[in-house]
Amino acid sequence: MDKEELIKFEEEIAELFNGGNIFAPVHLYNGNEDQIINVFKKVRSQDWVFCSWRSHYQCLLKGVPPDEIKSEILAGRSISLCFPEYRIYSSALVGGALPIAVGTAMAEKRKKEESNVYCFMGDMTSETGIAHECIKYSCNHQLPIHFIIEDNSKSVCTDTRGTWNCNTLSHESKSDPM
Structure with missing residues (x-):
């Protein structure tokens, strides 16, 4: 699916x-099409994708048919789209998908599967404790x-940045070990 189709x-x-x-x-979405398309060049059918309440593009790029997505949206499930048969899960909770993604990555590693997990989060979520804990745990356990x-x-x-009263977020800092 290309940028024009997503838009x-x-x-x-x-x-x-x-x-x-x-x-x-x-x-x-309203923007960022080029960036997400670039990320999905590496995502394979056997990979898992976890995301937040803004997940239409991820579902489309993971291969879920547009009519299936539209049907779920019309049924009021836009912010919690889940298509397990395509290995994609989203959560309406801030950071809600992160620990599930980490658990999935741990399971895939233990089963010695060749799949990766891609976990999308917003910039505000990246500042939460659950994000830092999940990233640190994943790094320490070398999860896929x-x-x-x-x-x-x-x-x-x-x-x-105004909410956190800072010019630089954790993911932008050069001194942040994550």
Whole structure:
């Protein structure tokens, strides 16, 4: 799926939402298409993907048919899309998918599987304790997991750096061991 197809899908969802056809929260991408497409060049069918409430692009790029995704969104599940048959899971809870992703990576390592885990989180989530704990645990146990921080400088509508009263977030710091 290319950038134009991703954008078109999100525009259709926005139209449905604005037209009153979706009665639950929807979080749209509105940018970052090039970056996520680049990440997904490495994601294989046997790999797991975990993400937050903004997961339409991940589902599409993982190979879930657009009609299946749209059906779930229309049923009010936009922020908790899960398609286990495609090895993709999302959570509406801040950082909710992270420990599950770490557990999956541990299981894959113990089973000696050839799969990787890709765990997406927002910049605000990357500042939470659960993120630091999951990243540190994964590093210490050399788990087959990649953490991808999607930095849009916002936590829904709040400026991330303003919230933390800092110019640099943990994932931007050169001195941070993670």
